[in-house]
Amino acid sequence: xxxxxxxxxxxxxxxxxxxxxxxxxxxxxxxxxxxxxxxxxxxxxxxxxxxxxxxxxxxxxxxxxxxxxxxxxxxxxxxxxxxxxxxxxxxxxxxxxxxxxxxxxxxxxxxxxxxxxxxxxxxxxxxxxxxxxxxxxxxxxxxxxxxxxxxxxxxxxxxxxxxxxxxxxxxxxxxxxxxxxxxxxxxxxxxxxxxxxxxxxxxxxxxxxxxxxxxxxxxxxxxxxxxxxxxxxxxxxxxxxxxxxxxxxxxxxxxxxxxxxxxxxxxxxxxxxxxxxxxxxxxxxxxxxxxxxxxxxxxxxxxxxxxxxxxxxxxxxxxxxxxxxxxxxxxxxxxxxxxxxxxxxxxxxxxxxxxxxxxxxxxxxxxxxxxxxxxxxxxxxxxxxxxxxxxxxxxxxxxxxxxxxxxxxxxxxxxxxxxxxxxxxxxxxxxxxxxxxxxxxxxxxxxxxxxxxxxxxxxxxxxxxxxxxxxxxxxxxxxxxxxxxxxxxxxx
Amino acid sequence: xxxxxxxxxxxxxxxxxxxxxxxxxxxxxxxxxxxxxxxxxxxxxxxxxxxxxxxxxxxxxxxxxxxxxxxxxxxxxxxxxxxxxxxxxxxxxxxxxxxxxxxxxxxxxxxxxxxxxxxxxxxxxxxxxxxxxxxxxxxxxxxxxxxxxxxxxxxxxxxxxxxxxxxxxxxxxxxxxxxxxxxxxxxxxxxxxxxxxxxxxxxxxxxxxxxxxxxxxxxxxxxxxxxxxxxxxxxxxxxxxxxxxxxxxxxxxxxxxxxxxxxxxxxxxxxxxxxxxxxxxxxxxxxxxxxxxxxxxxxxxxxxxxxxxxxxxxxxxxxxxxxxxxxxxxxxxxxxxxxxxxxxxxxxxxxxxxxxxxxxxxxxxxxxxxxxxxxxxxxxxxxxxxxxxxxxxxxxxxxxxxxxxxxxxxxxxxxxxxxxxxxxxxxxxxxxxxxxxxxxxxxxxxxxxxxxxxxxxxxxxxxxxxxxxxxxxxxxxxxxxxxxxxxxxxxxxxxxxxxxxxxx
Numbered sequence: 004x005x006x007x008x009x010x011x012x013x014x015x016x017x018x019x020x021x022x023x024x025x026x027x028x029x030x031x032x033x034x035x036x037x038x039x040x041x042x043x044x045x046x047x048x049x050x051x052x053x054x055x056x057x058x059x060x061x062x063x064x065x066x067x068x069x070x071x072x073x074x075x076x077x078x079x080x081x082x083x084x085x086x087x088x089x090x091x092x093x094x095x096x097x098x099x100x101x102x103x104x105x106x107x108x109x110x111x112x113x114x115x116x117x118x119x120x121x122x123x124x125x126x127x128x129x130x131x132x133x134x135x136x137x138x139x140x141x142x143x144x145x146x147x148x149x150x151x152x153x154x155x156x157x158x159x160x161x162x163x164x165x166x167x168x169x170x171x172x173x174x175x176x177x178x179x180x181x182x183x184x185x186x187x188x189x190x191x192x193x194x195x196x197x198x199x200x201x202x203x204x205x206x207x208x209x210x211x212x213x214x215x216x217x218x219x220x221x222x223x224x225x226x227x228x229x230x231x232x233x234x235x236x237x238x239x240x241x242x243x244x245x246x247x248x249x250x251x252x253x254x255x256x257x258x259x260x261x262x263x264x265x266x267x268x269x270x271x272x273x274x275x276x277x278x279x280x281x282x283x284x285x286x287x288x289x290x291x292x293x294x295x296x297x298x299x300x301x302x303x304x305x306x307x308x309x310x311x312x313x314x315x316x317x318x319x320x321x322x323x324x325x326x327x328x329x330x331x332x333x334x335x336x337x338x339x340x341x342x343x344x345x346x347x348x349x350x351x352x353x354x355x356x357x358x359x360x361x362x363x364x365x366x367x368x369x370x371x372x373x374x375x376x377x378x379x380x381x382x383x384x385x386x387x388x389x390x391x392x393x394x395x396x397x398x399x400x401x402x403x404x405x406x407x408x409x410x411x412x413x414x415x416x417x418x419x420x421x422x423x424x425x426x427x428x429x430x431x432x433x434x435x436x437x438x439x440x441x442x443x444x445x446x447x448x449x450x451x452x453x454x455x456x457x458x459x460x461x462x463x464x465x466x467x468x469x470x471x472x473x474x475x476x477x478x479x480x481x482x483x484x485x486x487x488x489x490x491x492x493x494x495x
Numbered sequence: 496x497x498x499x500x501x502x503x504x505x506x507x508x509x510x511x512x513x514x515x516x517x518x519x520x521x522x523x524x525x526x527x528x529x530x531x532x533x534x535x536x537x538x539x540x541x542x543x544x545x546x547x548x549x550x551x552x553x554x555x556x557x558x559x560x561x562x563x564x565x566x567x568x569x570x571x572x573x574x575x576x577x578x579x580x581x582x583x584x585x586x587x588x589x590x591x592x593x594x595x596x597x598x599x600x601x602x603x604x605x606x607x608x609x610x611x612x613x614x615x616x617x618x619x620x621x622x623x624x625x626x627x628x629x630x631x632x633x634x635x636x637x638x639x640x641x642x643x644x645x646x647x648x649x650x651x652x653x654x655x656x657x658x659x660x661x662x663x664x665x666x667x668x669x670x671x672x673x674x675x676x677x678x679x680x681x682x683x684x685x686x687x688x689x690x691x692x693x694x695x696x697x698x699x700x701x702x703x704x705x706x707x708x709x710x711x712x713x714x715x716x717x718x719x720x721x722x723x724x725x726x727x728x729x730x731x732x733x734x735x736x737x738x739x740x741x742x743x744x745x746x747x748x749x750x751x752x753x754x755x756x757x758x759x760x761x762x763x764x765x766x767x768x769x770x771x772x773x774x775x776x777x778x779x780x781x782x783x784x785x786x787x788x789x790x791x792x793x794x795x796x797x798x799x800x801x802x803x804x805x806x807x808x809x810x811x812x813x814x815x816x817x818x819x820x821x822x823x824x825x826x827x828x829x830x831x832x833x834x835x836x837x838x839x840x841x842x843x844x845x846x847x848x849x850x851x852x853x854x855x856x857x858x859x860x861x862x863x864x865x866x867x868x869x870x871x872x873x874x875x876x877x878x879x880x881x882x883x884x885x886x887x888x889x890x891x892x893x894x895x896x897x898x899x900x901x902x903x904x905x906x907x908x909x910x911x912x913x914x915x916x917x918x919x920x921x922x923x924x925x926x927x928x929x930x931x932x933x934x935x936x937x938x939x940x941x942x943x944x945x946x947x948x949x950x951x952x953x954x955x956x957x958x959x960x961x962x963x964x965x966x967x968x969x970x971x972x973x974x975x976x977x978x979x980x981x982x983x984x985x986x987x988x989x990x991x992x993x994x995x996x997x998x999x
Binding site: 065068072075076079404406409410413414416417420423433436439 | 514517521524525528529531532533535536661664665
């Protein structure tokens with residue numbers, strides 16, 4: 004049903020009989036600081052193959068059963084529509100949306116390998132990343148791509164630490180010209196840094212890599228293949244969470260990233276409109292971006308210059324200009340997720356703000372730019388905006404009406420099961436339970452959307468902690484990570 | 496974040512166990528969620544329109560029609576999953592509706608019933624029917640209504656108004672919006688089944704229906720005055736709710752438990768309740784929530800409007816049962832030649848010939864022949880002519896009139912004719928037999944008799960001469976004829992003929 008590249012399956016299957024989580028997937032690891040390709044995965048030993056295959060089949064069956072049950076529920080609801088029409092309508096819409104994700108994802112195929120090798124510019128904006136930046140530079144240079152067709156640009160966005168020195172240090176290890184370092188001189192924001200990178204290069208394809216992201220060795224080769232189709236303007240890669248092992252929070256995020264990419268982005272890709280080609284690892288066609296560069300760089304919303312949601316805003320404009328956007332599950336990268344709840348909370352707030360800004364903007368033009376994505380974008384936007392009210396209403400019901408909103412919670416439970424089963428089907432690393440728990444965890448955060456809407460004009464990133472507190476220098480890497488890891492774009 | 500090199504065997508076994516347990520718990524939780532979801536997704540049964548059962552089709556026309564008599568049926572909820580005795584399965588209900596439709600029953604609105612019992616002129620179809628559904632169950636909306644639509648039937652829902660829920664609330668009962676939607680179909684009228692008196696409540700020394708009993712409360716037993724204000728308040732609340740929902744005041748009430756207060760712990764309640772109902776804005780009230788254990792009549796213009804009879808239908812009522820009850824509830828037109836009827840004997844053998852009925856002793860000294868399965872509720876004023884043969888000093892003939900067997904009361908007026916005298920007696924319920932009149936006769940073994948019943952008086956003529964006029968108990972206001980004999984030997988009743996003396 005869901006496309007699962009053999010390489011990834013092989014990679015994860017060998018960990019089955021130990022509960023040790025797969026850290027080799029994160030090249031370099033958190034502490035090693037050394038760039039390196041993912042170790043070749045050990046091939047599954049024949050013994051467990053059959054039972055593993057059986058488990059995958061059972062998981063698939065479970066997903067099919069859940070989808071069938073939800074479809075049946077929707078059918079009954081429509082045939083015998085009754086009771087509260089608003090709630091019934093919401094149930095029908097949201098269930099159909101979830102079902103359509105599974106259905107569309109089943110038809111997802113990554114772009115075919117055409118063997119093309121266009122010129123590629125890798126653009127790495129960096130802000131106070133003294134530690135991570137050199138690692139990122141090393142991993143970019145270790146990429147398996149013809150040296151003469153790749154240009155790497157690292158932009159220092161007015162860092163207050165020694166990022167600039169570290170950048171130059173790392174670049175000096177390579178032949179002159181292999182890595183270009185640009186210093187904006189003062190802090191101008193991530194958008195300005197990205198735009199500067201775009202202007203400083205001339206390659207056909209622009210690949211954005213966050214300063215804490217690490218693409219796999221073959222990621223660029225894979226990622227550019229989709230551009231063989233002239234209509235494709237942007238392609239998102241698959242981003243894993245590198246620090247998944249840190250705690251339950253990062254585990255939940257890791258599973259969430261994975262399911263979101265494999266289910267939601269796959270489904271969107273089938274419709275030809277991936278609504279967010281994430282900043283941590285995505286490629287854009289220069290000709291698609293260049294015309295709207297100024298407009299994007301100086302986007303204003305409700306009278307305020309936009310400082311967050313750069314990648315979603317850029318993808319949005321690319322779609323508006325009539326380009327197709329796709330997702331390539333073979334092009335893999337690793338990024339860091341926030342490992343404490345405070346940072347996670349702020350990151351979620353920022354994503355929700357950018358989603359509430361860009362969602363309606365997308366809805367405003369999607370009927371012209373890509374009609375077949377309209378139903379899904381419409382439901383996603385409307386139901387997404389309703390979801391905080393629905394969850395608050397559902398939680399209030401036992402108090403106000405004296406009854407438990409069983410349909411809502413059992414439905415949520417089943418959807419969580421489906422996510423966990425999808426995760427278990429594609430990856431065997433013992434983390435499926437976090438895919439299950441994570442769904443509830445993320446839903447619990449949805450009322451935050453109300454706060455996000457209230458503060459939508461507030462351009463602060465909210466994670467800088469106002470260095471004025473004058474305490475010991477905050478861990479620069481993680482702080483910056485929090486900032487740059489802006490948009491893996493996991494829809495609300 | 497140091498990574499263990501290679502876990503030991505024990506650790507690996509522990510991990511495997513943990514993994515198995517987690518998987519087991521997950522599978523169980525998944526199973527429970529699936530079952531719950533299935534239950535949640537089908538909160539009601541879709542309607543089932545049954546084809547006409549063969550047995551019922553064969554008996555089409557077997558139920559007699561009687562002008563001016565409306566058949567009233569009581570149902571509750573219709574569900575395959577509720578095992579309650581009040582609940583019919585969808586199939587059984589569908590079959591019953593199909594049967595009624597095939598028999599040519601046509602539903603009438605509540606106002607027709609009201610006008611009929613208030614002696615106003617009404618136009619009735621050949622086989623008028625009133626379907627009533629008590630309690631206001633959700634299935635009224637989900638299951639009943641589509642079946643009614645199919646057969647072009649209308650119905651009355653008697654709602655326990657406090658049980659109705661807000662729109663969107665999963666419940667056994669209807670929501671207010673569903674009530675409005677039913678109203679909009681034009682198929683439904685609504686009556687009150689009280690506001691919240693559908694549950695038995697503690698009464699002094701027992702539990703009983705709260706509508707018709709003084710309750711036992713924390714502060715002692717209710718007084719009659721408290722009962723009165725409680726019932727009046729509840730009737731007003733129910734009426735108000737119905738009016739809010741449907742826009743019209745409800746005219747009809749159905750007694751919870753079908754109890755109109757005749758077994759109440761205050762004797763006056765039964766007489767007082769109609770007044771309270773009338774003040775609550777109701778015009779008519781129905782009993783008959785339960786399945787009939789004795790006689791039940793169709794509603795006619797002589798039915799008491801605060802005690803309108805209904806036929807309760809239960810899970811155990813088959814289509815054949817329904818047809819039998821329908822037939823027995825329908826008044827039978829008075830025949831003129833009684834030898835045409837099928838006489839059956841109790842402690843007697845009944846020989847029916849074209850001109851006579853002979854009652855022969857079988858065992859005891861008292862044997863009766865009666866006609867069963869004939870509804871005599873409309874046999875009011877009539878003249879019975881017959882000749883009695885076979886009298887002897889040891890053999891007396893007994894002719895019963897206003898016999899309650901087919902009319903729903905226990906009793907009759909008996910004329911006992913011997914060789915030398917005649918006695919008129921009445922039997923009412925379990926009261927002692929009362930001799931109303933004794934009259935000497937000239938000795939004869941054969942006599943010509945004429946019995947004329949009119950209102951509560953009986954006039955007997957023997958051999959053409961007026962013999963006696965007696966008045967009897969008012970409770971014997973209708974009923975048929977029985978033929979009996981006392982002693983040994985056989986008595987033959989020749990040419991028994993009836994003539995109707997009721998106003999048309």
